[in-house]
Amino acid sequence: MQISLTQAIYKNFLGHAPDWYKQVIVGFLILNPLLFTFVSPYLAGWVLVLEFIFTLAMALKCYPLQPGGLLLMQAIIIGMTSPEHMYHEIKTNISVVLLLIFMVAGIYFMKELLLYLFTKLLINVKNKRALSLAFIAASAFLSAFLDALTVIAVIIAVGMGFYSIYHKVASGKDFHHDHDHSSDDDVEQPSRDDLENFRAFLRNLMMHAAIGTALGGVMTMVGEPQNLIIADKAGWDFGEFFVRMSPITIPVFFAGLLTSYVVEKAGWFGYGAKLPNVVRNILSDYNTHMDEQRTTRDNARLIAQALIGIWLVVGLAGHYAEVGLIGLSVIVLATAMSGVIEEHALGKAFEEALPFTALLCIFFGIVAVIIDQGLFKPVIEWVLSYEGKTQLVLFYLANGALSMVSDNVFVGSVYITEVTTALHNGQITRDQYDMLAVAINTGTNLPSVATPNGQAAFLFLLTSAIAPLLRLSYGRMVYMALPYTIVLTLVGLAATYFGLYELTDTLYDLHWIEHHNAAAGVPAAPSPH
Structure with a gap:
């Protein structure tokens, strides 16, 4: 049946995305220039940010590059920003x-080595709670020394390896056969039920590992890109960065491990899925097969x-x-x-x-x-108007809230730049600056686990090839991250309020701050207490 040119253009627009999704994107493209021209550039900027978040949330309907790219191109054309x-x-x-x-x-x-090591781990550790703790702890440790994106790339490669092995066998093929694991057409009952349970099991491990990258990434200056920026502006080395963050990061790390144990034991928020015995046997057979063939x-x-x-x-x-x-x-x-x-x-x-x-x-x-468009400027000015512990708490919360809707690297960079300017202008003291830098770093790294767009590692997982295979959508990621979001945010907040001043006193007692200030050319200041 022949269709008109107009129908053909519409069919080609965003490909196989649902009609309602195409219509929403077209509506966005009509709305934005009207808001920018006739209402408020500031409002239009926030609407654009929310529209972009929508494209991320609908990543399983359409990869965000195309709709997000169209929205940005229009924003550049109408003058929201420049190339x-x-x-x-x-x-x-x-x-x-x-x-x-x-x-x-x-x-x-390096996936051959990674699959070898993690297959041994998966086969030998049969307790799901212990396995979950192992994944989250290993991801945290690696993220403290590597970049979180690197670690999540490792975990994705491992998950893809596990998934493709079982999917191939469940489709009636041998280990050495070529196979398209994106289609379930050849998977029949009861293998299809086992496949769904295996998907749930892998979703659990992927999310635990992603949370682990946040727990470890906040600890060291190399864990996240904004950590490097903050450490550079504050003049901290690797050891000093770790020590200054430790009153917050250490309690948060153990709180994260405890949360992992609780959600797995209780089966809350989509966790607690067990590895089906038939899948374990297939992975064990694969391990034996590879050992024999090696x-x-x-x-x-x-x-x-x-x-x-x-x-x-x-x-x-x-x-x-x-x-x-x-x-x-x-x-x-x-x-x-x-x-x-x-x-x-x-x-x-x-x-x-x-x-x-x-x-x-x-x-x-x-x-x-x-x-x-200065979208974050009112929040920054409002937070800087406070002092003392209230200012620390508000910095932590404001960075966390903005990181949920933006990117933690950007938010951390903007805030540390503003605080550095305030230090140079004499608005705050050096010890205030150091504590605010800690609040900025932890604020951008911890509450931002709430949404995939908060952390690049989470966004990478959402838009990776494994996400649609495991049915890991934006909404599901937000839901599964929710217990961690609540616990990490509250524990981090409490540690920020009660821990930073005590650490500063301790560092004064150890003469660390005097030495640091002298090296930085900053006059000595009395302890905040």
Whole structure:
């Protein structure tokens, strides 16, 4: 049946997305210039931010790059921001862009080792609560020394490996057969029920691991991009950053582990899913099969990947180069030692990272709109008008709230810049500045777990290839993160209120602050008490 050109254009617009979704996006594109021109640029800016969040929330209906990109292009055309400002934001965050391009691809070439190690873990640890704690603790530890995006890329690679192994067997194929694991057409009962239970089980592990990246990432200056920015402006080294954050990060870490145990034991918020015995048996058979089939060359690859993994941890912990460049070195080393030298074989490693990299650049364009329209300025000025512990609490909460709707890297950068300016202008003392820097860092890292757009690692998980396979939607991620959001936010808030002044007194007693101030050229100040 022939259709008109107009119908064809409409059908092509956003492809297989539902009609209602297409109509909503068209409505957004009609509304925005009217609001900007005739009502208020400030209001139009906030509406654009909410529209972009909507595209993220509907990621399983349509990848956010296309609708979000259309909204941003229109915003640039009508004058909400400029291409130059967007380019500036991308350049400012080039380390994150390089990390996505190279580090995620580098992890792809180490998936053989990762699958080997995590398969052993999954088979040998049969208690789900213990396994969940192992995932969250391992993710936290790795995120304290690596970037959270790197860690979540590892977890995604492991989850994809587990899923594809079972899906292949459930579809009636052997381990060595090629298979499309995105289609369930060949999966019949009772395997289909086991597949749904396995999906729920993997969703649990993915979310625990994602939360773990936040728990570990907040602790050290290399855990998150904004941590580096804050540490640089405050003049803190690795050890001082960890010590200053510890009154908040240590209690929050153990609170996170306790939350994991409770939700798994009680089966709340979608947790508590068990690994079906048939799936465990298949993974065990796969492990045995791979052990039997593994040759000396295969063992040599595993050893090489293990050594590269050590270099990865040491290189990132020591910050010997930008994260993306270390990722590039991993690609070179892993492919050279694995015999992967064909161009088409290399290209597969970049399939996962590049769409998200493009989406992140769109996000930086939205950040440019936020800056140009001054969307956060009233909140910043309001918080700075308070003093003492109230100011600390409000900084923590304001950073957390803004990070939920924006990006924690952007929010942290904006706030630490404003506070540094206040220090230089004599509005606050050095000890106030240090405590505010801690509140900014923890505020951007902890409450932001509430939504996928709050943290790049969560957004990466939502838009990854594994999310639709596990039915991990935006709403489900928010729901499953809710207990952690409540606990981490409240524990962090209490620690901010009761812990920072006590730590400052302790550092004065140890003469740390005097030495730090002297090195920074800041006059000595009395203890806040």
